[in-house]
Amino acid sequence: MILSPERAQRPYKFGERAESISHPEYDPKCPFCPGNEAETPKEVFALRDGSAPDTPGWRVRVVENKFPALSLNREGLRATYGLYRWMEGVGRHEVIIESPIHNRTPALMSIDEVKDLLTAYHRRYLELSKGPRYPIIIIFRNQGPQAGTSLAHPHSQLIASPVVPRHIRYDLKEAERYWDDQGSCVYCDLMKFEVQERARLVSKNDDFLGIAPYASTLPYELWILPRVHQASFGELPEVGIEPLAWILRDCLRRLYRLLNNPDYNYVIHSAPHSTAGQPHYHWHLEILPRLTTRAGFEIGSGMYINIVAPEVAAERLRSVQVEEER
Amino acid sequence: MILSPERAQRPYKFGERAESISHPEYDPKCPFCPGNEAETPKEVFALRDGSAPDTPGWRVRVVENKFPALSLNREGLRATYGLYRWMEGVGRHEVIIESPIHNRTPALMSIDEVKDLLTAYHRRYLELSKGPRYPIIIIFRNQGPQAGTSLAHPHSQLIASPVVPRHIRYDLKEAERYWDDQGSCVYCDLMKFEVQERARLVSKNDDFLGIAPYASTLPYELWILPRVHQASFGELPEVGIEPLAWILRDCLRRLYRLLNNPDYNYVIHSAPHSTAGQPHYHWHLEILPRLTTRAGFEIGSGMYINIVAPEVAAERLRSVQVEEER
Numbered sequence: 001m002i003l004s005p006e007r008a009q010r011p012y013k014f015g016e017r018a019e020s021i022s023h024p025e026y027d028p029k030c031p032f033c034p035g036n037e038a039e040t041p042k043e044v045f046a047l048r049d050g051s052a053p054d055t056p057g058w059r060v061r062v063v064e065n066k067f068p069a070l071s072l073n074r075e076g077l078r079a080t081y082g083l084y085r086w087m088e089g090v091g092r093h094e095v096i097i098e099s100p101i102h103n104r105t106p107a108l109m110s111i112d113e114v115k116d117l118l119t120a121y122h123r124r125y126l127e128l129s130k131g132p133r134y135p136i137i138i139i140f141r142n143q144g145p146q147a148g149t150s151l152a153h154p155h156s157q158l159i160a161s162p163v164v165p166r167h168i169r170y171d172l173k174e175a176e177r178y179w180d181d182q183g184s185c186v187y188c189d190l191m192k193f194e195v196q197e198r199a200r201l202v203s204k205n206d207d208f209l210g211i212a213p214y215a216s217t218l219p220y221e222l223w224i225l226p227r228v229h230q231a232s233f234g235e236l237p238e239v240g241i242e243p244l245a246w247i248l249r250d251c252l253r254r255l256y257r258l259l260n261n262p263d264y265n266y267v268i269h270s271a272p273h274s275t276a277g278q279p280h281y282h283w284h285l286e287i288l289p290r291l292t293t294r295a296g297f298e299i300g301s302g303m304y305i306n307i308v309a310p311e312v313a314a315e316r317l318r319s320v321q322v323e324e325e326r
Numbered sequence: 327m328i329l330s331p332e333r334a335q336r337p338y339k340f341g342e343r344a345e346s347i348s349h350p351e352y353d354p355k356c357p358f359c360p361g362n363e364a365e366t367p368k369e370v371f372a373l374r375d376g377s378a379p380d381t382p383g384w385r386v387r388v389v390e391n392k393f394p395a396l397s398l399n400r401e402g403l404r405a406t407y408g409l410y411r412w413m414e415g416v417g418r419h420e421v422i423i424e425s426p427i428h429n430r431t432p433a434l435m436s437i438d439e440v441k442d443l444l445t446a447y448h449r450r451y452l453e454l455s456k457g458p459r460y461p462i463i464i465i466f467r468n469q470g471p472q473a474g475t476s477l478a479h480p481h482s483q484l485i486a487s488p489v490v491p492r493h494i495r496y497d498l499k500e501a502e503r504y505w506d507d508q509g510s511c512v513y514c515d516l517m518k519f520e521v522q523e524r525a526r527l528v529s530k531n532d533d534f535l536g537i538a539p540y541a542s543t544l545p546y547e548l549w550i551l552p553r554v555h556q557a558s559f560g561e562l563p564e565v566g567i568e569p570l571a572w573i574l575r576d577c578l579r580r581l582y583r584l585l586n587n588p589d590y591n592y593v594i595h596s597a598p599h600s601t602a603g604q605p606h607y608h609w610h611l612e613i614l615p616r617l618t619t620r621a622g623f624e625i626g627s628g629m630y631i632n633i634v635a636p637e638v639a640a641e642r643l644r645s646v647q648v649e650e651e652r
Contacts, residue, residue, distance in 0.1 A: 069623065069631045082519040083512070084540050140622030148621025157622065165628035186409070193408040214410050267626035288625065295474025296466030297395065299614065300593035301485055302493035305395045 023103040023152050031066075032153035034058070034100045041066060044094065045124055047116050059113070060120045061097040065157070068093035076162050092128060092160040096120050096139075097153065104154050105143065106249060107256035114245035117156070121268070122241060124158055126234050129273035134160035136168060136272050139233070144263030146290040164272060172271060172281055179280035187282030188229055190214075199311045202318055203250045207243035210251045212310035212317070219308035220259065220317070222251050222287040232276040233268050233283045251287060254320040263290040349429040349478050357392075358479035360384070360426045367392060370420065371450055373442050385439070386446045387423040391483070394419035402488055418454060418486040422446050422465075423479065430480050431469065432575060433582035440571035443482070447594070448567060450484055452560050455599035460486035462494060462598050465559070470589030472616040490598060498597060498607055505606035513608030514555055516540075525637045528644055529576045533569035536577045538636035538643070545617050545634035546585065546643070548577050551610040557597040559609045577613060580646040589616040 031039035034056035041064040043053050051057030064072075070091030078087040098104065098117050106114055121139050128134055141156040142149045164172075178186040194200055194211050202222060203210035210224050224247055230236060236244070255262055265288045271281040298304050357365035360382035367390040369379050377383030390398075396417030404413040424430065424443050432440055447465050454460055467482040468475045490498075504512040520526055520537050528548060529536035536550050550573055556562060562570070581588055591614045597607040624630050 081540075082523070083515050086541070138626040140626040142622045146619070148619035148623075159623065159627055161627065161629075167628035189409050197408070214407075215412070265622040265625050267622055269626075293472070293474035294620065296468045296483065296591040296593055297474075297485065299591050300464040300466040300595075301487065302491035303487075 025101055025103055027102045027153070030102055030151070030153050032095075032097045032151065032155060033102050037061075040095075040097075045120060045127075047119065056100070058097075058100065060099070060116045062120055062124055062158075063095055063097070065093040065095050070159065070161065087163070090162055091134065092158070094124060094158040094160075096124070096156040096158065098156060099154050102153050105256075105261075106141075106154070107252040107261070109249065111242070111245050111249060114249045115241055118241050118245050118248070121156070121158070122233070122236065122238075125270075125273070128158075128160045129232075129234050132274070134162060135274060136161050136164045137233075137270070138267065140265060140267040142265055144261075144290070146263035147265045168269075171269070175280045175282075185229055185280055185282050187225060187284065191225055191227065200314045202254065202314050203247055205243050205247055207240055208247040210247050212314040214310060216306055216310040216313070217304035218288050219291050219306055220255060220262075220289045220313045221310070222255070222317075223284050224248060224251060224287070225282065225284040229279070230283055231271040231278045231281045232273045233270040234273045235276050235283070248285065250322060251317075253322050254317045255287070255289060257320045257322070258316055259289065259291070264288055265290065351427055351429055353428045353479070356428055356477070356479050358421075358423045358477065358481060359428050363387075366421075366423075371446060371453075373445065382426070384423075384426065386425070386442045388446055388450055388484075389421055389423070391419040391421050396485065396487065413489070416488055417460065418484070420450060420484040420486075422450070422482040422484065424482060425480050428479050431582075431587075432467075432480070433578040433587070435575065437568070437571050437575065440575045441567055444567050444571050444574070447482070447484070448559070448562065448564075451596075451599070454484075454486045455558075455560055458600070460488060461600060462487050462490045463559075463596070464593065466591060466593040468591055470587075470616070472589035473591045494595075497595070501606045501608075511555055511606055511608050513551055513610065517551055517553065526640045528580065528640050529573055531569050531573055533566055534573040536573050538640040540636060542632055542636040542639070543630035544614050545632055546581060546588075546615045546639045547636070548581070548613040548643075549610050550574060550577060550613070551608065555605070556609055557604045557607045558599045558602040559594050559596040560599045561602050561609070574611065576648060577643075579648050580643045581613070581615060583646045583648070584642055585615065585617070590614055591616065 027033055030036065037043070037054040037056070043061050043063050045062040046053065046058040047060045048058040070089045070093045072090070072092060076088055076090035078085065096117065098106065099109070099113060106117065125137050125139065128137055138159045138161070139156060175186050182189070191209055194209065200212045200214060201209065202212055208224055208226055210222055213221060213223050226236065226240065255264065266285055268283065268285050270283040271278060353359055356362065363369070363380040363382070369387050369389050371388040372379065372384040373386045374384040396415045396419045398416070398418060402414055402416035404411065422443065424432065425435070425439060432443065451463050451465065454463055464485045464487070465482060501512050508515070517535055520535065526538045526540060527535065528538055534550055534552055536548055539547060539549050550570070552562065552566065581590065592611055594609065594611050596609040597604060
């Protein structure tokens with residue numbers, strides 16, 4: 001658990017839910033809209049047309065979270081208290097403002113816009129991976145109120161943490177066990193099998209696959225994986241950003257059209273960058289539509305009830321007409 | 327993942343949310359209201375005043391789920407498919423109808439009503455624990471739409487599973503590791519420490535403690551633990567049901583008053599009944615208020631941001647005036 005009472009100051013209250021209204025292209029009160037750059041912490045990265053930092057003219061802009069769950073200004077002290085252990089919440093928590101347009105969403109962006117977004121992810125990932133301070137960097141996106149968004153303006157988030165969380169350690173360990181047993185990467189084997197079976201394939205290009213994973217825990221869950229083996233997101237070469245932009249937009253657009261702009265989270269799962277090049281883990285992006293509520297059944301049993309088989313989800317998503325414009 | 331397309335027939339649609347309206351005491355269209363017993367599968371247990379099964383006159387009634395996530399009518403076959411493994415969804419999925427009154431909720435029940443409810447839990451737990459078929463039995467309750475309820479009439483659920491889920495195995499293993507290291511039960515040690523510290527204590531009687539756990543993942547999370555060591559819920563003696571009813575109602579009532587009838591899940595965590603008497607695990611009931619949305623941060627990092635420290639939650643809950651009537 002991360003205790004973060006500062007975050008109670010965020011523009012969000014218990015029980016309050018954002019309305020599913022249509023937003024304007026520009027909202028003068030939005031801290032992420034152009035002209036309001038002074039309302040956020042100073043930018044740490046931006047793609048812009050030569051204009052000065054923290055002024056309008058940017059296409060993508062990265063700032064520290066104003067209400068960070070983790071903070072730079074701590075030592076990362078670890079201590080014990082009775083039988084418990086705790087540490088200061090040290091780390092980085094950044095916001096990637098995805099577009100100057102207030103009501104933009106990646107599903108409807110041009111390829112160049114998605115490329116800018118992914119370039120920001122990639123550059124921040126590589127920058128924060130320097131040195132041993134943050135063994136793990138997690139990049140994610142919350143779309144819509146069911147997915148936990150507190151601000152309408154399109155944005156992603158990045159966490160750089162000194163502690164590798166338990167569920168990531170578990171996944172890394174299981175992948176390593178598979179490699180020890182089989183001598184191959186479980187994700188590479190999975191892709192080989194899925195290409196042969198076809199039933200769960202949703203989208204592909206020369207560099208990436210988009211699949212509805214076998215035994216998906218959520219209806220319309222999708223994974224995007226690089227077809228060549230790469231353990232860490234940082235191993236993606238710069239030329240890989242355009243095909244990733246293409247497949248990410250393609251998958252999000254299919255979900256958008258089929259399910260009428262569903263709420264979702266996506267998360268980039270990556271090995272710690274210090275272990276880049278290792279043979280057993282394989283970075284990928286998981287898209288998790290938020291169509292159902294996690295209830296006592298899932299919480300108590302850890303098993304997820306899924307009412308849409310991934311083969312059915314994949315077939316429906318494949319049949320969506322997606323225009324090919326940039 | 328449990329694939330359960332039958333459950334798509336349930337009275338619930340994607341994206342639909344129940345309104346937080348006040349319900350009547352009786353709803354002629356509700357399958358759980360007295361007089362509509364024929365609309366559910368036949369009862370497997372009831373507490374009633376001598377009337378015939380599947381007729382009115384019951385106080386608590388247990389039936390198989392009409393849309394079970396797991397089914398009795400399968401062999402539990404396990405097989406492989408490429409690199410995947412799967413098995414038939416065998417098991418029991420029961421519904422405990424908690425009261426004949428349509429708009430009753432445990433927080434406002436009499437002690438006798440909560441005792442009836444817990445008696446039903448306990449009897450079904452013991453009955454389904456006979457023999458090796460179901461190593462694990464999970465009892466849980468969903469209160470309100472944020473917690474995933476699809477029916478307003480008060481009910482709990484029970485799952486009897488042939489597979490011990492991964493997160494339960496993990497907890498059991500961690501508790502065993504603590505016992506191997508320390509020679510004591512981690513939950514017993516935790517209670518000793520919490521009684522001494524007092525800051526996170528919310529409620530107590532001679533047999534149980536109600537505490538806001540250290541490093542709670544959710545605001546106002548509460549745990550109820552038996553003060554004597556018991557690994558399995560089945561080890562609770564019948565005389566323990568009344569003090570459990572008292573503390574469960576006390577905790578739920580404090581949440582109800584302080585947070586204005588919040589949505590919540592609760593889950594009974596227990597060791598497999600076949601390991602009853604073992605020294606390292608300790609059954610307990612976890613109450614999880616659903617005040618916040620699990621977003622990309624939590625999904626991606628596995629770390630939970632909690633904006634209310636358990637010490638603050640405990641202090642606020644202790645200060646709630648709770649009437650002492652039965």
